[in-house]
Each structure stands twice: as structure tokens, then as C-alpha cells.
Amino acid sequence: MSVLVPHSLSDALAALADNPDALVLAGGTDAMVEVNSGHRKPSHVIAINRVSELRSWTYDPVTATVHIGSGVTYAELMESPVAELLPALAEASRTVGSPQIRHAGTLGGNLGTCSPAGDGLPVVSALDGVVHLASAAGERSLSVHEFMIGVKRTARQPGELITGVTLPVLTGWQGYSKVGVRNAMVIALASTCLATDLEGRNVRLALGSVGPTILRCTEAEAFAATAVSFETRSVSVADARRFGELAAAASRPIDDHRATAEYRRHAIGVLASRLLRRAFPNE
């Protein structure tokens, strides 16, 4: 077994070129659970949490986008000013685990693991984020919708490293809600991210924990675009309920040891309807 701790992106990519199937270790909050339990016995580990190029975020006011390095932690995403630029991501980050987990866990790790319950992923999906990958051979970028393939499956190829994600700064309310058994330290049983784009006059809704990967609700989104008033920030109670029903209908949950499919579908309806009312608080 070998463990490499590169301090630069070029060193990380060179190490990954030598061992394309190495375990890329970010915050360790998912991977080390598997190592500790003996479910994963890596022969090569590349720990990337000291790669400085991955540890920062930048705001580009010209394109109104934020680029988040894959090594930025949830704790950092909760801090001003990135929290004001991407409020739903800050809100989702605050629901991840505990302070201990948020100091270690990263958005890049969330993408790499690609669990349907990953708290950052509904936000990246609702914002139509772009994922950046690099290898010794070059770089490529793809939509998060193409990046997430299935349960813990992504488009990342052997030898590739997730370097970051680009998210738009939208005008309009956005938020994240999830259901679990506690207020802290909980894996989402069902989660929703709603983002309003006042300029584009649309509402985006993404669901977590109710499908093999994050789901976008195109029917509910199309309904919302006609049902709400972007000028007066209003929606009727009946239309908010209908929005929740369409979201629940778009969910594809399963029964497992955490919750039943029926409970999850119901929760999605409640959460989606509630988020729409928060975004459009007037009747």
C-alpha cells in the first residue's frame, strides 16, 4: 500500500497518472468509513486535501459565476461572502453532519462519492453546475447532469481528478431543505433544493435521496413558471400544493432501512411546497 500527499495539482495529476485507480481521498468522511469497516482496502491512496489549487473559490462578476475548488470544505461554504453568493449551498452545507464533518468534508468529495443523499448535490443540480475534471492528459468540463450517472457512479474516468465546479449566481430566493431523524448528523431521507432565477423567470427544483441520483422536476418547474408571480413574489396556496404533488410524482424513492418509499414521496411533496412558499411568500 502507498499513500501520497501531493501539495500541488501537477503533483496530484502525476501521481494519479501513475496509479489511475488510486483511491482519491478528499475529506475522508465517506472513504474512511469504508476503510475502517474493511469494505475497502485501497492499494494506493492519493490524499488531495493539501493541494492548494483545489482549496479556494473565486467569484467572477462578469459571468456572474462562482468557481469552487473541489477541496473547499462545507465549513468554508457556510462563511461569508460565498454564503451570500450561493445561499442554498451554504444552507445545504450547514445540514451536513456535524462541525467535525464539515471541517473535513468537501463539495468535490460529495461529487466524487455521488451518493443520492449527498447534501451538496441537489444544489449543484438545481443550479445546473458544471463539473471540471483534470488528468495528466488534459482537462474537460461537463454538466453535473452528465457527471452523475447513478448510485455512487460518475463520469469520472480512471486517472481523472475532480478539480472544481462552476455555479451561477442567480437573482432570486434559493434554499435547501431535508428530512431526517435529527437536526444534526443525519443522512437525508429526502431533500430538496429550490432556486429561483428572476432574470430567466424560472424556478428550478432538484430532489435528493429519492432516486438513483439527483432528480430534476421538469413538470413541477414548468408549472411553477406559470403559476407564480415573479413581480409580486406570490403564489396561491393551491398552486403551491400542486407544485408539491408534481414534485412527489417525479420522485422515484425506494424502501430501505432508513425510510419507506411512501414516506419519502410524501416528504418531497411537503418540502417542495414549503420551499416554493418561502420563495414566493405572498398569496
Added chain:
Amino acid sequence: MSESVALNEQYELHVNGEVRPVRDSWLGESLLYVLRERLGLLGSKGACEQGECGSCSVLVDDELVCSCLVLAASAVDQSIVTIEGVAPIGSPSDVQQAFVDAGAVQCGFCTPGLIMATHALLERIADPTEFEIREELSGNVCRCTGYGRIIEAVQRVAVSRRDSGQS
């Protein structure tokens, strides 16, 4: 610059201000395991080994983390502080003393992690509200106390530091 270690190769950790060699370990061992089983530092407790309980909390480069989720060999050039590094035996820190005074210790298993988390909390927020205390300590599970006296202990430290002009 890149640090590399291979199987059975000795590596060094910086723990509580000392350089500690780690020998004959499997490189997949967690920092918690290495602290306890290789370095004999038994203060950090192991329970869930999946980041749920917080009883293994330590500081790595000044950040509060679960040592069970840190790959020890990846922490080679980082500063690690465990409960043993908080205060010398026999002269407890203000947080440790407040836990004793407030009756915040029962079986004591969660206490080292909670002491680490409380020190980190008060570094960040000198005068926390009860809500902030509950949120900041939410990663540390205690099955005895019901948390009331733990919160009281944190508040006592905040008040005494404020009164003595430390914050």
C-alpha cells in the same frame, strides 16, 4: 513537493508539539487507531469509527475533526492536538474544570471529545448562545447527561473568561 510513504515504512506525526515516529503500521490505519494503538495516547476514544459520535475529536491544523475519519499517513506534515495536549495531567484547562464543576461528566467516555469540541467552539464564538452551543456540539454524542450540564459547563467557561478579560 510531495510526501510519500510506502508499506511498513516509518512515518512521523506531529502530535501535541512532539514528533512521533509511527512504525510497523498498516498505512490504511485511521489517525484514531494510530494515536491509541501505535502511540499509546488513549485519551481519544473510539466508538462508532464512522464520524457519528465525536468521541475521537482532535484538532488537525487547528480544525476540529473526527480522528477516525483521518487517514493517519496523510496527516504527516500537519499539527495534531489531542486531549492529552490540552493541559498537563493535574492542571486541567478551564473547560475541563468547568465540566467537573458543572457535573457534566458521568461515565466520561464522551468527555475528551466534548472538551476538544468546547475549546474549538469557544475559540470561534467567545460568548455562544445556547442554540450555538447545541449546534457546535451536535457532533458529540453523550448518552448519560442529557446535555443540560454540558451546556452549563460551556456557559460557565464563557462567563469566567469574559469576567477575567480573556475574551
